[in-house]
Amino acid sequence: MAVSEKTVPAAKTFTIALAGQPNTGKSTVFNRLTGSRQHVGNWPGKTVEQKTGVFDIAGKHYSLVDLPGTYSLTANSLEERISRSYILDERPDLVIAMVDASQLERSLYILAELVMLPAPVIMVLNMMDVAAEQERRIDVKELEQALGIKVVPMSAAKNQGFAELQAAIAQASMGELDYKPQKPGLKEEHTLLIKDLQQRISRLIPYAYPVDWAAMKLLEGDSELVETLRERMKKDEWAQLEAILGQYPDGALLVAESRFNWIQEITAQAVSSPERRRLPLRSRFDRAATHPLWGKLIALAIVLAAIMGSMLVGAPVAMGIMSGMTLLSGVLSKAMAGMPAWLAAAVVNGLVPGLSFALAMLAFVLAVFLVIGILEDVGYMARLGYITDRFMQRIGLQGKAFMPMFMSFCCNVSGIMGARVIDSWKQRLIVIALVPIIPCAAVWGVTGFISSIFFSTGASIIVAAMLVAVVLQLALSSFLLRRFVVTGESGGLIMELPPYHKPDWKNIIIFVWLRGKEFVKRAGSLIVLVTMLIWVLSYLPYGSMESSYLASFGRLLEPLGGLMGMDWRLIICLIAGFVSKEAALASMAVVFGLGEAASSLTAVLGTTAEQVSLGAYLATAISPATALAFYLPCCFPYPV
């Protein structure tokens, strides 16, 4: 690759290339070394930013070129081509390889490629402070010996290690650097293959390319090199080479394997991680939290605590909102006395009760989001999804089927949508059938609200009991599905679980606020719409609920509702819930609000334990909540 005159340093200037993977602190080192003596432009003919700069050490002038951050030097991306072309064609006097000490094995991969190239390399082991926090001990001397190159430990963020780096650069510029790199190589059984490839390409590769490096790149299927050789080789030579390479369709894997073996050998003696007994409390907890048995017990305890916590926060706020709205209803009733009767009824018996329930539910939804926000922020939420996998395996669902189930904890709709990624239609069908069983945030809100109406402070116990029932329902479904539906496997998944950390309250509050705002915006308009529709149907044709179209329709379905201990009014609410769970609540407010004269919350919903027998009371009180917890979620994703 050609480099413009502007970017090529003066002939006698010692030129250094700064290479490494992204996020290893390259920019910090570049800025610290060059200060304000930088030039920012583009790589010639490319849209990739190029940063060059100069600096002096003990009166000697140096030029520094910041190469694009890349994970490897295969010609897969523009950045990779720029980096390797610069090192091969421009031959800098020194390459500084930036490596993240806290992710040492991961970021050593590019070094395994750099040491194969002609320019000498020194390694800057940045983020030593982070590695120390992780209790990872890195023996720099041992690492230096294993690599055969100079290693400079650094904590760039703390401004530590720059003097040592400058000393190493000065040493290199005086030719005093001891440079005998240990290079990665393929396993013994592939030695002949590599030698054969080297012989075939040695005369044809570009002058700047080391032949051992080029042979490895060819085996990797490097597109740039393959193209060059295809152009330069005779047809029969190329055909022979292609036939050899064709025997190794996964040659790239062989080469990558050799580099990882090299990394393993290099770090075996130089790096030590904390012993298991000395693991920090968080790691020990994580072992338990992801354990097949303890993980489930911990999850159950955390979910129960979360439900109770959200009920404790949501219930008093909801009751406060209901009292406020009751007062408002009274004021509006008086203020609209002179207006047409239908208008006053629409506002006082339709709109206000509907909005009251929507706002009261908002209190529960926010409480649930608060709990979800905390669990996500501390890093536990992903574990909750992870440990459900054992259950998924028991019912014959694997791999991608796990994702929609995991997403359903937030919203069943996204879970059902997510089922589209599953290749097997049988598995897709089973997932769609199972997703609604998982209680989403809205279900928690609705069931919590309804339960709190009837059970006051005992609502959390009722909701927890419903959760246990949900688990039992899942177990029953698993039994039936295993018995009647045979499913195939679809491969496994690997999850990178986020690390635990202390909750960031600012983040959590923003999380809850944004979701609350979204809820008010979307659910608010939907609830008003459903409320008014229900009210219109309950008002027409004679202005009386009992003789309305809604009542006629509801009574048709009453025999079905009777099986669940519900009268026709509750059945109507359940049907409204097909649109969304909170629409069911709003309908409940309208239907019962019109049927009962009183506007207080308990009066609107009818009964108390003292008024009727306990059996009838429990049947009516629990049925709406359980029905909402178990039946279909918002129906609109099903046709998708």
Next chain:
Amino acid sequence: MLNALLKQLENGGVQSVSLLASRLGVSEPMLAGMLDNLERMGYIEKLVPGCDNGRCSNCYMKAGCNNNQPFIWKITAKGLNCTLLHERFPAC
């Protein structure tokens, strides 16, 4: 090493990075590097949990679905093919 990782994925189930690293006898940063590479080479792919941006755009709950989602990888057809090849030709 990389083949063993692909084999683990082929076997099914969901595994955490720490569990898999311990099964393969490598450190977590090493496993992370292996995953990076396999993904770049097309043997595994990263899945993005969360809402479908198009279809979920009107859902008021969507904001809660894309927060702090974990990284998830799955084996691709190329990866499956390689593990099959490896059984027949260990040097694939």
